[in-house]
Amino acid sequence: MPISASPAVTAVNRLITIQQHALRPVVAAYARPTRLSFIHSRAATPAAGHALAAVATPLTARGLATSPAIRTRLQTPSDSAAAAPVAEHAAADNAGAQLRPDASLALAHQSLGKLVTGWFVYRACGNAGLVQMAPRLLQAFARLRLAWASNAVVRRTFFAWFCAGENEREIVHTMRQLKEAGIGSILDFSAEADLPAGETEGAAARAHANVKADAFAKEYFHGLHMASQVSQAFAAVKITGLVDPAVLYRLSAVQSALQKAFAVADTDGDGCVDFAQFRDGVLAAMPGGGRVASPSGLFAMVDRDGDGQVDWIDVQMALGMDNPLARPLYLREGEGLGAVESDVEDYERLVARARAVVQQAATKGVRLMVDAEHSYFQPMIDHVTQILQREFNGSSSGTLVFNTYQMYCVDSLQRLHSDVERAAREGWRFAAKLVRGAYMELERARAQEHGYESPINPTLSATHAMYNDGVRFLLQRIAGAQAAGQVPPALFVATHNRESIGRALGLVRDLHIDTTAEPVMFGQLLGMQDATSYALARDKLPIYKYVPYGPLDEVMPYLVRRAQENSAVAGAIREEAASVMAEIRRRLLRRPLPMQAAAASEAVGTSQ
Numbered sequence: 001m002p003i004s005a006s007p008a009v010t011a012v013n014r015l016i017t018i019q020q021h022a023l024r025p026v027v028a029a030y031a032r033p034t035r036l037s038f039i040h041s042r043a044a045t046p047a048a049g050h051a052l053a054a055v056a057t058p059l060t061a062r063g064l065a066t067s068p069a070i071r072t073r074l075q076t077p078s079d080s081a082a083a084a085p086v087a088e089h090a091a092a093d094n095a096g097a098q099l100r101p102d103a104s105l106a107l108a109h110q111s112l113g114k115l116v117t118g119w120f121v122y123r124a125c126g127n128a129g130l131v132q133m134a135p136r137l138l139q140a141f142a143r144l145r146l147a148w149a150s151n152a153v154v155r156r157t158f159f160a161w162f163c164a165g166e167n168e169r170e171i172v173h174t175m176r177q178l179k180e181a182g183i184g185s186i187l188d189f190s191a192e193a194d195l196p197a198g199e200t201e202g203a204a205a206r207a208h209a210n211v212k213a214d215a216f217a218k219e220y221f222h223g224l225h226m227a228s229q230v231s232q233a234f235a236a237v238k239i240t241g242l243v244d245p246a247v248l249y250r251l252s253a254v255q256s257a258l259q260k261a262f263a264v265a266d267t268d269g270d271g272c273v274d275f276a277q278f279r280d281g282v283l284a285a286m287p288g289g290g291r292v293a294s295p296s297g298l299f300a301m302v303d304r305d306g307d308g309q310v311d312w313i314d315v316q317m318a319l320g321m322d323n324p325l326a327r328p329l330y331l332r333e334g335e336g337l338g339a340v341e342s343d344v345e346d347y348e349r350l351v352a353r354a355r356a357v358v359q360q361a362a363t364k365g366v367r368l369m370v371d372a373e374h375s376y377f378q379p380m381i382d383h384v385t386q387i388l389q390r391e392f393n394g395s396s397s398g399t400l401v402f403n404t405y406q407m408y409c410v411d412s413l414q415r416l417h418s419d420v421e422r423a424a425r426e427g428w429r430f431a432a433k434l435v436r437g438a439y440m441e442l443e444r445a446r447a448q449e450h451g452y453e454s455p456i457n458p459t460l461s462a463t464h465a466m467y468n469d470g471v472r473f474l475l476q477r478i479a480g481a482q483a484a485g486q487v488p489p490a491l492f493v494a495t496h497n498r499e500s501i502g503r504a505l506g507l508v509r510d511l512h513i514d515t516t517a518e519p520v521m522f523g524q525l526l527g528m529q530d531a532t533s534y535a536l537a538r539d540k541l542p543i544y545k546y547v548p549y550g551p552l553d554e555v556m557p558y559l560v561r562r563a564q565e566n567s568a569v570a571g572a573i574r575e576e577a578a579s580v581m582a583e584i585r586r587r588l589l590r591r592p593l594p595m596q597a598a599a600a601s602e603a604v605g606t607s608q
Contacts, residue, residue, distance in 0.1 A: 099502060099535055103579035104593050106530035109177065114160070115584050118527070121161045122577035124563070131563045138556065155552055158559045162527040163190070164549045168226055171549045174526075175230040182537035184544040186369055186523065187227040188236035189219050191554035193245050194374065206342060209244030210349065216241035217353045221360055223549075228364035234402075234544065236369040237357060239381045243350035248377050250339045251321060251347060254287060254330045255379035257337060258319065261285030262312050272309040275299045282315065286329040287338030301325070313422050321347050321380075322387055351384060358388050362400055369492070372404035374439055375455040382415070386422065393429040399490045401431065407467040408437035408456050416470050420477065420489065433492035433523070434470050436463055438561055467495065471504050478519050479511035488519045494546075496529040496572070505541075518542045525562070529572075531579065 107115060124130060141150035164174035164187075175185040193212075220237050227233040240248060265273045265281025273282065278299050283289035292298055302310045302318040319326040321344075332338025361368050370385045372378060385403045392400040403419070405412050416432065423430035440456055447454040457463045474491040481488035493504045501522065507513075508520055521542040524533050536543035548558055586593070 099498070099505065099532070099539070101498070101529075101531035101535045102538075103531040103576075104583065105181075105534035105538060107580065107583040108593055109181070110583075112584065112587055115580055115587070117157055118161050119577055119580040119584065121157050121527075122573050122580060124157070126573045126577065134560055134563060138560075151552055154556070154559065158563065159552055159555065162525070162548065162559060162562050163555055164526065164547045166549065166551055168222075171226055171547070172229050175227075175233065175547060178545055178547070179230050181534060182540070182543070183533055184232050184234070184542070185227070185230060185547045186234040186236055186544050187223050188369075188371075188546055188548045189216075189223050189238075189241075190548035190550050190558040191216075191219075191241070192238065192373075192557050193240040195245050195249055205246075206244065206346070209246070210346070213242050213244065213349070213353060217357060220357050224357070224360050224364045224366050227366045234367045234369050235361065236371050236546070237354075238371045238373060239350070239354065239384055240373055240377055242353040242357075243346055245377065247339075247343045247346045247350075248380050250343055251330060252377055252379040252381075254338055255383065257285055258282065258315070258329075259312065259379070262315055272311045274308055278302070278310065283329075287332040287336070288329040291328060298325075313418060313425065316418075317422065317426070320383055320387075322351070322383075351387060354384055354388060355391070358392050358401060362392065367400055367402070369402045369433055370404060372406045372435065372438075375409060375443055378409075382419070386419070389423070389431065390426055390428050393423075393431060399429050399431045402433050402490065402492060403431070404433045404435060405470065406435055406437035406439075407470055408440055408463040410455060410457055413466050413470055413473075416473065420474075423489075429487055429489065431490035431492075432474065433494050434467060434474075435494045436467055436497075441564065464497070464500070467497075468500055468503055471500065472507060475504065475507045475511060475513065475520065479513050482514060482519070490519050490521075492521045492523055492544075494523040496524055496532070498529075498532060501532065501536075515542060528562070 110118070138147075138150055141147050164171040171187070175187065178185055193216075216238075220235070220241070223235045227235045261282050261284070262273065264285075265277040267277070275296065279295045283292060283295055283298070299310070300306075302314050304314065304318075319329060321327060321330065327344055330339045331341065331344075358368060368388075370381065370388075373381060382403065385401065388401045389403065405416055407413070409415075416434075419432075420430050437456070443456050444454050447456075457466065471491070471493055474489055478488040478491060493501065495501060504520070504522070508515065513520060521544060522533075522536050523544040523546060524530075525546045526548065533543055533545060548555060
């Protein structure tokens with residue numbers, strides 16, 4: 001077939017049409033920047049089986065209930081106050097009106113060339129067909145040995161708009177620009193890891209995985225070095241980068257099976273089980289449960305207060321992989337659900353790497369965001385993050401480690417409530433970033449492929465409701481703690497949804513939350529909803545941008561997700577494109593900025 005008739009070339013022609021000659025040819029200008037690393041992520045479809053179903057089945061589907069004791073402890077005086085006519089919707093409307101996003105604030109500092117790039121990116125994101133075809137298009141370029149061409153286009157467009165750069169000079173420059181505008185940074189090495197294809201338990205595969213994990217840890221250290229050059233910065237880490245994802249998957253599957261077994265054993269739904277239910281329901285479901293010599297002795301270890309009843313948090317605290325006495329429960333005999341012997345050593349390496357990263361962050365004065373990832377990894381991501389929070393988030397000291405909750409998961413609100421209670425029991429400061437979620441299409445596709453219930457909310461409205469409920473719950477906790485003179489939890493409201501931001505601002509005002517010490521922060525991704533970010537900065541609210549960086553080939557999955565996310569909100573993306581084009585026209589016509597014109601008009605009125 002002639003090369004001119006190939007799908008790849010046809011798609012390129014569509015790209016050129018969308019540009020409408022606004023973007024100059026970039027292939028000739030392409031120059032390869034200095035690379036930060038040569039780490040290669042490994043994306044693959046996980047093997048089918050009951051382990052995947054176990055780790056992915058949402059908690060609400062398992063029937064896990066919060067015990068009455070937990071529910072009682074989760075109620076604060078501010079809960080009832082907020083539940084009584086707080087006029088939440090009116091507060092949201094008022095706060096949204098107060099926000100007053102102004103695109104000119106965000107675009108004024110951009111060069112004309114960068115604005116043209118942004119306009120092209122938004123227009124391309126607005127083409128749903130092109131966005132859906134993007135992964136296949138990139139694969140087609142690779143098969144035709146034309147990846148250099150597709151990389152050139154992506155580097156000068158999507159990468160330039162959504163990422164900070166590929167070398168330290170570019171990255172720190174972007175962070176400093178944001179800081180000058182009153183916006184903090186969350187530096188994010190955006191390479192991703194997933195389950196590997198093929199053999200995952202051989203010695204060679206394990207050695208290779210540990211080399212990769214050590215390389216990721218070094219890159220996180222480099223990220224901390226860059227983040228420390230700008231005050232009050234965060235750095236983001238991905239737990240899948242610090243261990244073989246296959247190990248994380250096997251351990252997460254057992255953790256999820258344990259949680260599901262607890263829910264089944266809790267036959268009366270009160271959130272607690274007694275010894276018989278623990279022995280016959282919980283232990284029996286664990287891969288190594290049949291090898292426990294003294295079930296009663298193990299139950300006594302879990303039942304710390306000796307009342308003959310344990311809830312899920314008791315089990316979670318006592319039977320985690322951080323307890324060497326509990327580790328045999330995770331080990332399988334033969335095939336099926338469970339970990340292998342070498343997973344224990346790799347788990348210890350994971351925790352050691354993660355702890356070293358957090359210790360370096362503390363030394364550098366950089367706070368950490370632990371990213372949420374695929375649902376089949378999340379149980380152990382939460383487990384490792386809570387170990388770090390217990391060690392580094394002292395109840396009376398600065399908060400160093402934030403966990404991330406993807407509120408599109410049906411069990412997210414339940415997990416949020418449970419983890420707040422666990423932090424209270426163990427005496428550390430709870431810190432969370434709430435997002436809607438980043439892997440919806442992948443999660444639903446895999447659930448359908450492997451025959452388990454999707455972990456994602458069935459509707460967008462359900463996700464909106466769960467997100468807003470989670471934000472409200474934590475804001476009420478923060479208000480209650482401040483009123484009592486206690487150290488409050490920390491909440492990072494990470495969303496591009498202006499209604500959710502308006503609701504949060506309304507509650508911050510109505511609950512009289514003091515934001516001086518940043519118990520509440522807001523955040524958006526670099527290149528998305530910049531008008532909102534700059535408006536929050538203008539109003540002196542704590543606002544941060546997620547600042548992705550890394551080699552282009554490593555960041556490509558992130559860029560595809562950003563294009564898909566933008567494509568899903570057509571109205572917002574049209575608004576973004578129109579704002580950028582308005583700024584381009586203003587520059588070409590040499591008109592004053594809207595804020596300057598308003599100031600001039602006010603000055604004229606005053607003089608009259």
